[in-house]
Every structure is written in C-alpha cells, then in structure tokens.
Amino acid sequence: MQEPINTGSTEAEVPGVFDLGTWINCFLPSLIGILIFLTPLNYQGETTIPLGLMSNLLRDGIGGYMGAVTTFFFVTGALLTLIFNLGPKPVKQSFPALFQLFQTTPVWLILRLMGGIFAVMTFLQLGPEWIIGKNTGVTAYVDVAGIIFCIIGLGCLLLPFLTDFGFLEFVGTLFRKFFHRIFNLPGRATIDTLASWVGSSSIAILVTARQYETGFYSAREAAVITTNFSVVSVPFVVLTAQVAGISDLFIELYGSMILIGVICALVTPRMPPLSHFKDVYYEPVGCQIREEVTQGRSQLSWALEQALTRASRAPGPIAVLKGGLRSAADIFLTMMPAAMTFEFIALVTYHHTPILQVMTLPLVPLLELLQIPEAAAASPGVIIGLMDQFVPAIIAGTIDNKITSFVLAGLSVTQLIFFAETVVLILRSKIPITVPQLLAIFCIRTAIALPILAVLAHYLV
Numbered sequence: 001m002q003e004p005i006n007t008g009s010t011e012a013e014v015p016g017v018f019d020l021g022t023w024i025n026c027f028l029p030s031l032i033g034i035l036i037f038l039t040p041l042n043y044q045g046e047t048t049i050p051l052g053l054m055s056n057l058l059r060d061g062i063g064g065y066m067g068a069v070t071t072f073f074f075v076t077g078a079l080l081t082l083i084f085n086l087g088p089k090p091v092k093q094s095f096p097a098l099f100q101l102f103q104t105t106p107v108w109l110i111l112r113l114m115g116g117i118f119a120v121m122t123f124l125q126l127g128p129e130w131i132i133g134k135n136t137g138v139t140a141y142v143d144v145a146g147i148i149f150c151i152i153g154l155g156c157l158l159l160p161f162l163t164d165f166g167f168l169e170f171v172g173t174l175f176r177k178f179f180h181r182i183f184n185l186p187g188r189a190t191i192d193t194l195a196s197w198v199g200s201s202s203i204a205i206l207v208t209a210r211q212y213e214t215g216f217y218s219a220r221e222a223a224v225i226t227t228n229f230s231v232v233s234v235p236f237v238v239l240t241a242q243v244a245g246i247s248d249l250f251i252e253l254y255g256s257m258i259l260i261g262v263i264c265a266l267v268t269p270r271m272p273p274l275s276h277f278k279d280v281y282y283e284p285v286g287c288q289i290r291e292e293v294t295q296g297r298s299q300l301s302w303a304l305e306q307a308l309t310r311a312s313r314a315p316g317p318i319a320v321l322k323g324g325l326r327s328a329a330d331i332f333l334t335m336m337p338a339a340m341t342f343e344f345i346a347l348v349t350y351h352h353t354p355i356l357q358v359m360t361l362p363l364v365p366l367l368e369l370l371q372i373p374e375a376a377a378a379s380p381g382v383i384i385g386l387m388d389q390f391v392p393a394i395i396a397g398t399i400d401n402k403i404t405s406f407v408l409a410g411l412s413v414t415q416l417i418f419f420a421e422t423v424v425l426i427l428r429s430k431i432p433i434t435v436p437q438l439l440a441i442f443c444i445r446t447a448i449a450l451p452i453l454a455v456l457a458h459y460l461v
Contacts, residue, residue, distance in 0.1 A: 018308045026166040026311030033162030037234050040251055048250050051158065052238040055151035066146040071123040073149070074141065074340070077102075077333035078116025085109050101330060108338055108424075115141070115337030118344060135351045135398075140344040144390060145336065147239055152331055155235040157324040165314050166307030173303035183265055186217065189225055204230040205422060209429035215285040220269075220277035222431045227274070227441045228265040230422065231257070232389070232413045244396035244409035252460045253409055259456075260414045260449045268444050273437040282430060339421060342388040350395065356380035370454035373401040381408040382450065386442055389418045403457045410453040417442035 036050045043053050062069060084092055084102040092099045104112070121127040122137035131137050162168070172190040179190040205226050212222035232240075237257060241250040268274055281287045315323065350356050360379035367375035367382075381395040389412050396408035417423060417438050426433060 018312065022308055022312045025314055026308050029161045029165040029311075029314075030167040030170075030307075033158070033160075033165070033167060036158050037162050045248070048241075048247060049234065049238060051151065051154060051235055052242070052247070052250065055147070055154055055235075055238070056242075058150045058154065059146060062146070062150075067123050067142045070142055070145040070149060071119045073332045074119035074145075074337050075116045077337045078113050080333065081109055081112045081337075101334060104334070111338035111341045112334070114344075115341045118341065119337075130348055130352045133351075136344060136347045139394060140340045140347055144243055144343065144394065145340050147242055148336065149332065151235050151239050151242075153328050155233070156328040156331065157321070159327075160315070160320045160324065164310075164320065166309075166311040169310045170303045170307035173306045174299055177299070183224075183269075185221055185224065189217075189221065189229065205425045205429070209425070209431055213282050213285070213430050215281050215287055218279040218281050218287075219432050220274070220279050223277050223433050224265075224269045224274055226422075226426050226429075226431060226433075227417065227438070228261075228268055231261050231416065237413055240390075240393045240409050240412050243390065243393040244405045244412075246396070246402055246405050246409060249402070249406060249461065252456075253406065253413070256410050256453060256456050256460075257413045260410070260452055263452065264414070264445050264448050267448060268441060271444060273440050277432075335421065339388065339390075342419065343390050343394070346384055346387045346391040347394065350380055350384065350391070356384060359383070366450075370451060371458065372407055372454055373404050374399050378404045378408060382411060382446065385411055385415045385418055385446075386439075387419055389413070389415065389421075402461045406457040406461050407450070407453045410456070411446065411449060414449045414453075415442060415445050417445070 038049065040049060041053070059066070080098065081102045081104060084095075084099045085104065118131060118137055119141040122132045122141045125132050176190055179185060183189075208217065208222055208225045208230065211217045212219070217225065234254070237254050238247075238250060241247045241253050246253065357376075357380060360383060363379040363382055364375045367378055372378060377399055378395070381392040384395070385392045392408045392412040392415075396405035396412075399405055399408070423435070423438055426438065427435070
C-alpha cells in the first residue's frame with residue numbers, strides 16, 4: 001500500500017491512494033458487522049438484530065445441556081483462579097499468560113469460588129432452596145448465564161467485523177466536531193464511546209483509563225466518559241430485552257437508551273460531583289493530546305481516509321479468531337463467575353429477605369405517580385441495579401406488565417454504575433473518582449432516566 005497523499009489544498013477531496021484490497025478489507029467486513037449488530041429484522045413477529053437471532057438459535061441447540069455448559073465454565077474459572085492465586089510458584093511461572101488472566105484480589109477470588117460452588121450445587125440440586133431455587137441459583141447460574149454465554153460468546157467472535165476494519169474510525173471522525181461542541185470532550189472520545197456502544201462497557205472503561213494514564217484525557221474528561229459514555233453494548237441490550245421478556249420491544253428499548261444516554265451526558269457533567277473535576281492531567285505523564293486539524297479537507301474525505309488506514313492495519317482472520325476466543329474466555333472464566341455471584345446475592349436479598357422492599361417503600365408513591373403498574377413489586381428494581389445491572393431486568397421478567405418491564409429494563413441499560421463490574425474497574429484505575437461520587441452519579445442518572453422511561457413506556461408499549 002502506498003502512503004496516503006495529503007496536499008493540504010482544497011482540491012484534496014479524495015482520500016489518499018489505497019489499493020483495491022484495502023478498500024475491500026474496509027467495506028466488506030464493516031458491512032457484515034453493520035448487518036449483524038445494527039440491522040433490525042423481524043423474525044416470528046419479534047423485532048431483533050441478527051446477533052440476537054443467532055444467539056437464540058444457539059441456545060435452542062444447546063437445550064437441556066445449558067446447565068452443564070455454564071457449570072463447566074464456572075467451575076473451571078474457580079479452579080484456575082484458585083491455582084494461579086494460591087498454587088505453587090513454578091505453576092504460575094510456567095503459564096504466565098494464564099497467571100496474568102486469573103491473578104486477582106482476595107475479594108474477587110472469593111466471589112469466583114462462590115460462583116463455582118453455587119453453580120455445582122444448583123446443577124446437582126443439592127442444598128437449601130434459597131441457593132438452588134428457580135428464582136435464585138437457577139436464574140443466576142443457568143438461565144441468565146446461558147443467555148449471556150450465547151450472546152456474548154457470539155459477540156466476542158463477530159464484533160471485530162464492526163470494530164477492527166475502519167467503521168468506528170469513519171463514524172467517529174465524521175462526528176468529531178459535533179461531539180466536541182456538544183459534550184466538551186476531545187474528538188477521540190467519539191471512538192471510545194462508539195466502541196463501548198457496540199463492544200462492552202468494561203472494555204470502554206479500560207480504554208478510557210489507559211487514555212487518562214497516558215495523558216490523552218484530563219481527570220474531568222476521564223471521569224465524564226467512564227460514568228456517562230461507557231454505555232452498554234448492542235448485544236447487552238438484546239440480552240436485557242430477552243431477560244426482561246420484552247424481546248419484541250428491542251428497537252424501542254435501544255432507542256430509549258440512546259435518548260436517555262444523551263440527556264444524561266448533557267446534564268450529569270454539569271452537576272456535582274462531575275462539575276467539580278478539573279482539567280488536570282495524570283501527573284507522571286502530563287498532557288499528551290494533540291488532535292490534528294486538517295486544512296483543505298472535507299470531513300467525509302478525512303473520515304474515509306481514517307477508515308481505510310485502519311483497514312490497512314487490520315488483523316488477519318487467525319488473529320481475529322484468537323482475539324475473539326481470548327475475549328470470550330476472559331469473560332466466561334473471570335468476569336462471569338463473580339458477576340453472577342453478585343447477581344445471585346441480589347436475587348437472594350430480593351426474594352428471601354424484606355430488605356429491599358423496606359428500603360424502597362418511599363419509592364412506591366413516586367412510581368404510582370408516574371403511573372407505573374405493580375409499583376410495589378417494581379420499586380426494588382429501581383435501586384438494585386447498583387449491585388448488578390442484570391437484576392433489574394430479571395425483576396422485570398417476573399412482572400406481568402410490559403410497561404413496568406420496559407421501565408426496569410431501561411434502567412438496567414442506562415444507570416451504568418454497578419459494583420459487579422464498572423465500579424470495580426473505575427476504582428482500580430488511576431482516575432481520581434471515589435465511591436461516594438459514583439453513588440451520587442448513580443442517583444442522578446436514575447433520577448433523570450426514571451421519569452423519561454415512564455413517559456416512553458406509556459407511549460411506546
């Protein structure tokens with residue numbers, strides 16, 4: 001491939017010289033990614049995307065063996081975590097890649113071990129009902145875990161079509177000026193945001209933390225992006241709709257998430273605590289950002305050149321497959337046992353104690369004022385998302401009213417701050433944000449999202 005030509009003149013409206021293979025490598029995989037992740041289709045009366053349909057077919061194919069599949073991953077993750085944290089040093093040195101993957105803190109070690117133990121008890125149906133019951137262990141370690149394994153597994157393998165061949169660079173560059181003007185963030189944050197919308201919030205937080213630690217985001221920018229733009233991915237919204245029992249409302253749910261996400265991103269950074277953050281950079285490296293302003297080029301031409309440049313450096317099929325499998329293994333074996341245990345604890349608290357019902361009694365009149373049916377049953381779902389973002393959707397699935405289910409599912413994909421994943425990742429980073437600040441942001445986002453979802457639910461459902 002020849003180097004791109006940039007004359008700097010107003011005539012340079014065509015991107016630099018790229019060979020035919022690069023154009024194909026850009027457009028064909030990106031088109032496949034758009035079709036899989038962003039194209040709505042109607043199947044048997046329900047609107048979904050191809051990824052959702054494929055995950056349903058895979059889950060149907062596994063059928064009654066799903067419990068065995070999920071238990072295998074939970075037990076394997078627990079055993080490998082135990083070996084590479086408490087095992088002999090020679091074992092750790094012999095497998096450095098596995099050691100890096102499974103090394104963790106004592107808290108996460110305990111959560112993964114609990115995940116393996118409770119998954120086995122649930123699969124064998126040995127133990128007290130509050131552990132192995134349909135509403136607790138079976139829901140967390142079989143039903144929801146099975147849905148996640150299918151959709152996230154396929155997502156990890158297929159996501160590179162959308163992220164690695166230039167599509168995000170094209171869209172991100174095209175809307176860069178708009179993003180900076182509206183949200184007061186660097187243009188490069190557009191790409192981080194898009195990556196999370198089609199990838200995962202955890203990856204987006206890791207990317208943002210890295211950008212802060214290398215001097216490309218200030219403390220304010222990093223805090224705003226991690227708490228407002230590390231949104232849930234397309235596959236997760238599909239998953240949430242399935243768990244909440246509103247798969248036919250996927251498009252409406254996704255559109256509501258985008259609307260609320262934009263409103264929260266406009267309002268939340270202008271309120272404490274985010275408004276108190278300063279534009280100071282990570283001290284060991286200082287400010288490193290130098291966003292280039294191209295003269296004499298149309299935005300479309302420059303966006304296309306960025307996309308083609310990325311496509312020219314895209315990984316080959318083997319590398320893409322290895323990367324997808326590595327991402328899936330990371331999620332299945334390290335994140336899922338802990339995340340499902342958080343979910344299990346939340347479900348046990350919800351179904352077998354009155355704690356959440358008592359705590360959320362003051363919310364019942366508010367939900368009734370918003371004309372949300374079954375307000376008493378729904379009220380715990382308003383705050384329980386702080387523990388794990390799946391649980392509001394699970395509660396939604398137990399409520400036989402689509403308006404209420406839509407509201408709770410909407411909270412599940414718009415609150416963003418939850419201890420099972422995002423809070424831990426943010427606190428482990430160098431971004432100077434505290435737990436009280438994260439709790440405040442969670443409350444602000446919930447206060448913004450709840451009335452909007454109530455209005456949309458009555459209009460769309």
